[in-house]
Amino acid sequence: MSRRAFLGLGSGVLAAGAVGAAGFEVGRRAAVERLPGSPAGTHPFTGPHQAGIVTPAQDRLYLAAFDVTTTSRDELVGLLRRWTTIAARLTQGLPAGPLGPVSGPYEAPPDDTGEALGLPPARLTLTFGFGRSLFVGAGAVPRDRFGLAARLPAGLVELPHFAGDALDPARSGGDLVVQACADDQQVAVHAVRNLSRAAFGAATIRWTQLGYGRTSSTSTAQQTPRNLFGFKDGTANVMAEDTEALAQHVWVPSGEAWLAGGSYLVARRIRMSIETWDRASLREQEAVVGRTKGEGAPLSGGSERTEPDLAATGSGGSRLVPADSHVRLAHPSTNGGVRMLRRGYTFTDGNDALGRLDAGLMFLAFVRDPRTHYVPMQTALARSDAMGEYLQHTGSGLYAVPAGVTAGSLVLGADGTPVATAASPFVGQAAFD
Amino acid sequence: MSRRAFLGLGSGVLAAGAVGAAGFEVGRRAAVERLPGSPAGTHPFTGPHQAGIVTPAQDRLYLAAFDVTTTSRDELVGLLRRWTTIAARLTQGLPAGPLGPVSGPYEAPPDDTGEALGLPPARLTLTFGFGRSLFVGAGAVPRDRFGLAARLPAGLVELPHFAGDALDPARSGGDLVVQACADDQQVAVHAVRNLSRAAFGAATIRWTQLGYGRTSSTSTAQQTPRNLFGFKDGTANVMAEDTEALAQHVWVPSGEAWLAGGSYLVARRIRMSIETWDRASLREQEAVVGRTKGEGAPLSGGSERTEPDLAATGSGGSRLVPADSHVRLAHPSTNGGVRMLRRGYTFTDGNDALGRLDAGLMFLAFVRDPRTHYVPMQTALARSDAMGEYLQHTGSGLYAVPAGVTAGSLVLGADGTPVATAASPFVGQAAFD
Numbered sequence: 001m002s003r004r005a006f007l008g009l010g011s012g013v014l015a016a017g018a019v020g021a022a023g024f025e026v027g028r029r030a031a032v033e034r035l036p037g038s039p040a041g042t043h044p045f046t047g048p049h050q051a052g053i054v055t056p057a058q059d060r061l062y063l064a065a066f067d068v069t070t071t072s073r074d075e076l077v078g079l080l081r082r083w084t085t086i087a088a089r090l091t092q093g094l095p096a097g098p099l100g101p102v103s104g105p106y107e108a109p110p111d112d113t114g115e116a117l118g119l120p121p122a123r124l125t126l127t128f129g130f131g132r133s134l135f136v137g138a139g140a141v142p143r144d145r146f147g148l149a150a151r152l153p154a155g156l157v158e159l160p161h162f163a164g165d166a167l168d169p170a171r172s173g174g175d176l177v178v179q180a181c182a183d184d185q186q187v188a189v190h191a192v193r194n195l196s197r198a199a200f201g202a203a204t205i206r207w208t209q210l211g212y213g214r215t216s217s218t219s220t221a222q223q224t225p226r227n228l229f230g231f232k233d234g235t236a237n238v239m240a241e242d243t244e245a246l247a248q249h250v251w252v253p254s255g256e257a258w259l260a261g262g263s264y265l266v267a268r269r270i271r272m273s274i275e276t277w278d279r280a281s282l283r284e285q286e287a288v289v290g291r292t293k294g295e296g297a298p299l300s301g302g303s304e305r306t307e308p309d310l311a312a313t314g315s316g317g318s319r320l321v322p323a324d325s326h327v328r329l330a331h332p333s334t335n336g337g338v339r340m341l342r343r344g345y346t347f348t349d350g351n352d353a354l355g356r357l358d359a360g361l362m363f364l365a366f367v368r369d370p371r372t373h374y375v376p377m378q379t380a381l382a383r384s385d386a387m388g389e390y391l392q393h394t395g396s397g398l399y400a401v402p403a404g405v406t407a408g409s410l411v412l413g414a415d416g417t418p419v420a421t422a423a424s425p426f427v428g429q430a431a432f433d
Numbered sequence: 434m435s436r437r438a439f440l441g442l443g444s445g446v447l448a449a450g451a452v453g454a455a456g457f458e459v460g461r462r463a464a465v466e467r468l469p470g471s472p473a474g475t476h477p478f479t480g481p482h483q484a485g486i487v488t489p490a491q492d493r494l495y496l497a498a499f500d501v502t503t504t505s506r507d508e509l510v511g512l513l514r515r516w517t518t519i520a521a522r523l524t525q526g527l528p529a530g531p532l533g534p535v536s537g538p539y540e541a542p543p544d545d546t547g548e549a550l551g552l553p554p555a556r557l558t559l560t561f562g563f564g565r566s567l568f569v570g571a572g573a574v575p576r577d578r579f580g581l582a583a584r585l586p587a588g589l590v591e592l593p594h595f596a597g598d599a600l601d602p603a604r605s606g607g608d609l610v611v612q613a614c615a616d617d618q619q620v621a622v623h624a625v626r627n628l629s630r631a632a633f634g635a636a637t638i639r640w641t642q643l644g645y646g647r648t649s650s651t652s653t654a655q656q657t658p659r660n661l662f663g664f665k666d667g668t669a670n671v672m673a674e675d676t677e678a679l680a681q682h683v684w685v686p687s688g689e690a691w692l693a694g695g696s697y698l699v700a701r702r703i704r705m706s707i708e709t710w711d712r713a714s715l716r717e718q719e720a721v722v723g724r725t726k727g728e729g730a731p732l733s734g735g736s737e738r739t740e741p742d743l744a745a746t747g748s749g750g751s752r753l754v755p756a757d758s759h760v761r762l763a764h765p766s767t768n769g770g771v772r773m774l775r776r777g778y779t780f781t782d783g784n785d786a787l788g789r790l791d792a793g794l795m796f797l798a799f800v801r802d803p804r805t806h807y808v809p810m811q812t813a814l815a816r817s818d819a820m821g822e823y824l825q826h827t828g829s830g831l832y833a834v835p836a837g838v839t840a841g842s843l844v845l846g847a848d849g850t851p852v853a854t855a856a857s858p859f860v861g862q863a864a865f866d
Contacts, residue, residue, distance in 0.1 A: 060645075062781070066788075067788075101663055101726060101727070102715070102725075102726045102727035103727075104715065105715075106714065106715050106716045107714050107715075107716055108714055108715065109711060109712055109713060109714055109715065110663070110715050110718075110726070113661075113663050113707070113711055114659065114662075114663020114664070114726060115646075115659045115660065115661055115662075115663045115779075116659075117659060117663065117727070118656070118659065185618075185645035185646060186645065186646040186779065189645070189781050189792075193707065193711075193790065196708075196788075196790070197708070197711050204787070204788030205784045205788035205789075205790070206788065207783065207784065208781070208783050208784050208790070209783075210643075210645070210781055210782075210783075212493075212618035212619065212622070212643070212645065213548075213618060213619040223551070226547065226548045226549075226550060226551065227548065228546075228548055229547075229548075230534055230543070230546050230547020230548045230550065231547070274546070274626065275629075275630070278542060278546055278626075278630050279542055280542060281539065281540050281541055281542055282535070282537065282538075282539050282540075282541065282542070282543050283539045283540055285543075292535075293534060293535045293543070293547060294534075294535035294536075294550075346548075346619065348495070348622050348641070348643055349643075349782065349783070350640065350641050350642075350643075350782070351638045351640065351641050354637070355499075355500075355629075355637030355638035355639065356638075357626065357629075357638070357641070359622075
């Protein structure tokens with residue numbers, strides 16, 4: 001069934017079903033709004049990889065890490081089944097449950113919270129990941145709550161302490177993570193809220209992060225956005241169109257047991273000292289970044305997309321791209337050729353007692369192995385990056401991101417939309433087989 | 434000069450001026466981006482009233498309250514002059530200063546922080562207000578730091594303690610407030626950041642609030658949005674088109690000395706217990722609100738815009754619009770005919786230790802006198818509103834919002850754009866005359 005047909009059917013039956021299900025009182029609430037019946041503004045939920053990785057980066061983020069509170073493997077599986085079904089619905093502009101926000105029985109809570117009613121699907125993607133603690137617990141002594149210890153992916157290490165880290169445990173870790181991205185913040189928050197609701201009794205939110213401006217493009221069709229330092233960010237990102245780079249740097253290869261076709265998500269909450277930055281000269285700012293502020297060109301010359309010439313020297317023999325500049329230290333040639341797919345967002349979370357904004361970058365990167373593709377680079381950056389003076393890492397998470405769910409495996413209800421049953425597929429099912 | 438001509442000139446001269454001002458190094462940074470030169474997506478900054486009140490509500494909010502740290506009246510005036518000039522620039526898509534983010538001297542910090550470069554003006558408005566503490570201090574003993582005590586507007590009272598208030602002083606009050614609204618969050622945050630930067634040495638941020646979804650319309654041309662309870666909000670709002678209601682309920686009348694043509698801003702951070710709400714039945718939710726969830730029609734019948742029939746009874750003689758429903762208690766007929774212009778936003782600020790989202794409504798309302806137009810209603814709501822069970826007021830502010838600045842009074846520089854001088858007009862100048 002095509003996605004268009006699937007959705008057309010879904011909406012039609014929903015509208016008709018509303019009358020039957022509600023029965024009483026429905027006359028008084030006859031003007032029930034139709035949900036968006038068209039797939040415009042949606043990305044497929046199903047596929048070999050999860051959506052929200054190579055999907056052209058949406059404008060807004062709501063990230064939520066969860067602690068699993070149940071100790072039952074079956075209840076964990078049940079949660080993942082519900083989440084998978086709900087995500088398959090929400091990303092297609094459907095309500096979280098088949099009755100929706102206003103058409104269920106009048107004496108029961110609605111099966112969707114309703115604040116996305118009338119909003120477009122806004123390109124919502126929901127991407128799920130498993131933290132190390134899900135497999136072996138978070139303490140020094142391994143704790144195999146769910147019989148998953150033997151399935152711990154090799155790359156799901158404990159990240160080392162990097163120089164300058166000031167991590168808040170309340171903004172770090174988590175057994176499960178959900179990355180909600182959409183072009184409308186309310187659509188992303190609505191999705192996490194409804195997933196959190198479906199987790200009642202099985203998992204609770206550990207931390208969340210709202211991001212209001214993307215700081216990377218993931219498609220060559222997108223303009224490079226600017227971060228809170230006022231510089232273009234993510235110019236040299238791995239783009240969705242570069243399938244060779246994706247295979248080499250982003251997707252876990254087929255030899256890697258159950259995680260094949262998946263990826264790893266590195267999440268770092270990086271506070272930026274913007275008040276200090278704003279007092280630095282334009283010269284200092286450009287030297288720190290290694291690029292011009294206006295165009296985003298490397299200081300070795302050219303335009304934004306010109307490859308930096310790290311060997312180029314100016315008058316007096318000094319490097320045009322300074323030795324401690326961010327662009328040099330993060331460049332693949334300085335890091336054994338590794339690259340990342342970055343998908344970060346800008347955040348502003350109020351202010352501290354001195355009136356300084358608690359603002360910065362929610363760094364999100366997808367890599368095939370954090371041991372080769374993140375730890376060495378971050379070790380070098382933490383040690384030498386001139387930008388480090390203006391940054392503080394205040395939160396951290398690393399998650400194994402399973403491959404996608406196959407379209408045909410979803411269980412559909414009488415109305416043709418996904419429903420959660422004991423036979424529903426779920427994200428990461430391979431780890432439980 | 435028309436706004437179009439004004440802006441056209443501004444941009445042209447800016448681009449040319451960049452070369453002269455930067456001089457050295459400018460070749461290497463030749464590809465300086467042009468600022469948006471068109472007034473598309475801008476609202477006039479000048480006018481009889483400040484923008485951001487009857488302006489059709491934008492999608493995003495960034496509100497900042499400031500404490501004045503200087504004790505010098507001249508420095509306070511200097512700050513207000515700078516803010517007024519910067520606001521006149523930013524709202525028209527110009528950078529905070531005449532050199533902009535990338536065209537100033539290379540050895541100095543840029544006069545704009547740069548993260549809005551390339552973004553559209555996004556209908557940015559900046560609205561300024563004065564807290565009671567600016568006039569008489571915040572303690573029990575009046576403190577007239579700036580010789581303004583005699584100018585304290587009669588309506589700028591200390592709000593009483595309302596039943597159920599759980600106010601955090603760190604989210605309340607402030608000598609000055611800036612309401613930044615725009616359709617792009619980054620444009621709103623950029624504006625507050627640059628105003629905060631211009632306040633260095635004179636004022637510091639006390640608290641800020643990011644709002645990502647508007648919860649009211651202020652124009653009949655806008656759709657009614659939904660709040661986090663999933664209900665349409667602001668259906669009965671005072672709309673920009675209703676000039677009679679504005680005169681009666683929003684603008685301070687001409688007899689009221691320096692504040693004439695201004696308004697009062699009531700700001701209340703209202704946390705919503707959404708997890709509890711989500712467990713309430715649809716019947717309970719609709720009874721609490723007094724409207725249907727889908728259409729937003731009063732429970733007395735009709736459609737969204739139908740006036741509630743508060744006297745209507747159903748079978749058994751019970752009121753169709755319950756006695757403790759929000760719509761009844763907030764209705765003008767229950768409140769001596771008063772109405773407010775509401776301009777609130779939804780927020781989500783992480784979560785508490787129990788995993789519940791710290792989410793809700795940043796209630797913003799503009800009224801001609803809070804003593805008649807807010808305090809009685811909130812007293813009644815706090816006492817009797819069935820919705821109170823699901824709400825907690827966690828922050829509070831009340832501000833006098835001066836009238837607007839006259840277009841012709843702005844001082845323009847050689848490039849035709851506003852510049853801050855000792856003769857520049859400023860918002861609220863009448864209070865200092």
